[in-house]
Each structure stands twice: as structure tokens, then as C-alpha cells.
Amino acid sequence: MTDSKPNTLVSEEEIHKRVDEISRQINSDFEGKGTLVLVGVLKGAFIFLADLSRKLTIPHSIEFIAVSSYGTQGADSGAVRLLMDVREDLVGRHVLVVEDILDTGHTLDYLTTLLKARNPASLSTCVLVRKTDRVQVNVHIDYLGFDIPDVWVVGYGLDFAEKHRTLPYIGVVKSDSD
Numbered sequence: 807m808t809d810s811k812p813n814t815l816v817s818e819e820e821i822h823k824r825v826d827e828i829s830r831q832i833n834s835d836f837e838g839k840g841t842l843v844l845v846g847v848l849k850g851a852f853i854f855l856a857d858l859s860r861k862l863t864i865p866h867s868i869e870f871i872a873v874s875s876y877g878t879q880g881a882d883s884g885a886v887r888l889l890m891d892v893r894e895d896l897v898g899r900h901v902l903v904v905e906d907i908l909d910t911g912h913t914l915d916y917l918t919t920l921l922k923a924r925n926p927a928s929l930s931t932c933v934l935v936r937k938t939d940r941v942q943v944n945v946h947i948d949y950l951g952f953d954i955p956d957v958w959v960v961g962y963g964l965d966f967a968e969k970h971r972t973l974p975y976i977g978v979v980k981s982d983s984d
């Protein structure tokens with residue numbers, strides 16, 4: 807992959823508009839239900855989670871969880887490993903998993919199975935981008951930012967080898983052979 811500036815796939819303005827829309831829906835859906843626990847999946851979801859949480863008007867708290875699902879050469883092996891767990895007890899709580907990308911679906915499937923076993927009052931999912939052509943596991947998404955093609959994307963939390971993560975837009979990284 808090259809270090810050149812990624813081509814814009816989803817602009818900063820489109821992202822902010824969609825985050826506004828999603829936050830309004832979450833505010834409506836969870837109004838009067840107590841404190842919503844937002845569980846951000848590290849590292850990729852941190853920018854999306856920060857922007858989303860600042861738009862919420864309902865009571866909420868933030869937790870983080872970290873998993874590893876990629877094997878060698880950036881290929882998704884399907885195996886998911888928990889690297890860091892939430893610290894808050896989720897029993898009887900409304901929980902929203904905030905994820906940067908749904909690629910094959912293995913990671914979100916693992917997380918929803920793991921968190922459902924902790925007996926939350928409800929468990930919902932919010933995903934910034936979904937690669938529809940790569941999904942292997944049918945995972946329900948309650949709040950979706952964007953469907954995108956099967957390209958390597960960076961920015962707005964997404965990275966390639968820790969590069970381009972803090973771009974304000976979602977861009978496509980070209981390979982050196984392109």
C-alpha cells in the first residue's frame with residue numbers, strides 16, 4: 807500500500823451528517839430508558855464513538871473493548887480474540903456496541919455473543935461502515951453509517967498499519983500495484 811493521500815470515499819461533511827442522523831435516532835430510541843452504555847471497539851471506533859457520544863442528549867457512559875480478528879497479511883482469519891474487556895457490569899443495562907467496520911461479520915458476531923451472555927437489558931449495534939460484498943456472518947446492525955465497496959478504507963478511525971487513522975474523511979488506499 808502506498809503512503810500517498812487516500813482518495814475520498816465518504817467526505818467529512820457526509821460523515822457529520824450521518825452521525826447527526828444516527829445520534830437523533832439513538833436519542834429517540836433510548837429516551838427514558840436510563841443510562842445507555844456505549845461500548846467502543848478499539849482502536850478503530852474511537853473517533854466515531856467520540857463524535858457520536860457528543861451528539862447524544864440521553865444519559866450515557868462509555869466503555870471500551872478490544873479484540874483482534876486479523877491474521878497475517880491483513881487477511882481475516884475468522885478467529886477473534888479478546889484483548890481488553892469492559893470494566894463496567896452490563897447486567898440489566900442498555901448496551902450499544904459501536905464498531906468502525908463490518909467486514910466479514912466475525913468480530914461483531916463474537917462481540918454480540920460475548921455481551922449477550924452478560925444479560926444486558928438490551929444489546930444494540932452501531933457500525934460506521936459495512937462492506938456488503940465481504941459479509942460472511944449475518945449480524946444484525948441497528949444503526950449503520952454507510953455501505954461501501956470492498957476496498958481498503960482509512961480515516962475517521964480506520965487505518966492501514968496505523969497510518970491515516972486521523973483523517974477527517976474515509977478514503978481509499980491504493981496498492982502500490984494500482
